[in-house]
Amino acid sequence: MGTLSSVLLIVLAALANADGIGKWWPSSRFWLTALLPLSGLLGVGAIITGILTIIEMAAYLGFVRLAPMVYLGFLGGGVLSLLLGLRFGYATLLTWFGSKLSPGLQKSGDELQALLIRNERNLSFLGLATGVFCLLLNVFT
Numbered sequence: 001m002g003t004l005s006s007v008l009l010i011v012l013a014a015l016a017n018a019d020g021i022g023k024w025w026p027s028s029r030f031w032l033t034a035l036l037p038l039s040g041l042l043g044v045g046a047i048i049t050g051i052l053t054i055i056e057m058a059a060y061l062g063f064v065r066l067a068p069m070v071y072l073g074f075l076g077g078g079v080l081s082l083l084l085g086l087r088f089g090y091a092t093l094l095t096w097f098g099s100k101l102s103p104g105l106q107k108s109g110d111e112l113q114a115l116l117i118r119n120e121r122n123l124s125f126l127g128l129a130t131g132v133f134c135l136l137l138n139v140f141t
Contacts, residue, residue, distance in 0.1 A: 001077040005049040006135035009077055012046050012084040013127030015039055016120045043089025046081045053078030070137060077134040080127045087116040087123065 001009075014021050015032060022029040035042070057075040064071040090113045098106070116123065 001049075001053045001074045001081070001134045001138075003135060003138040005046075005053060005081060006077065006131050006138060008042060008046050008049060009081045009084065009127050009131035010135065011035065012039070012042060012081075012088055013124045013131055015042075016084060016087065016127065017124035020121070020124075039088040040092035041089075043085045043087065044092055045089075046085030047089050047093075048085075050078045050080075050082030050085055053081065073130060073133050073137065076126075077130045080123065080130050083116060084123055084127050086112065087120060 014028070015035060018029075018032045018036075022032065053074060057071065057078060060071070090109060094101075094106075094109075101109070
């Protein structure tokens, strides 16, 4: 998971818990409100980077023996990026590809979206922690 992917994960995790972060850090409300209209495109970008990170970590499976924390951190970052990306990018993907989806696939997507919305706060905390961890790994290594 690269530096840009880590920053994207942090931004989406902050958007997922914008109310809580706005109470804790009031000056962030302006920036979170300004980024909210871009959340769909940021979500699609996070889906792409999450899938690429998961594929990359599957390709480097032997790396888990050398540095398990780095491997698990990057893999967790990829999974959380994919989940938060689906949370924010699902509506954008529906506008782009909604007519090409079967009703069963669209129903499954709607159910997954509802599940992600219910667990948004937990995903936010996990995304912030994992995103900061991956960002620090990229900066200091």
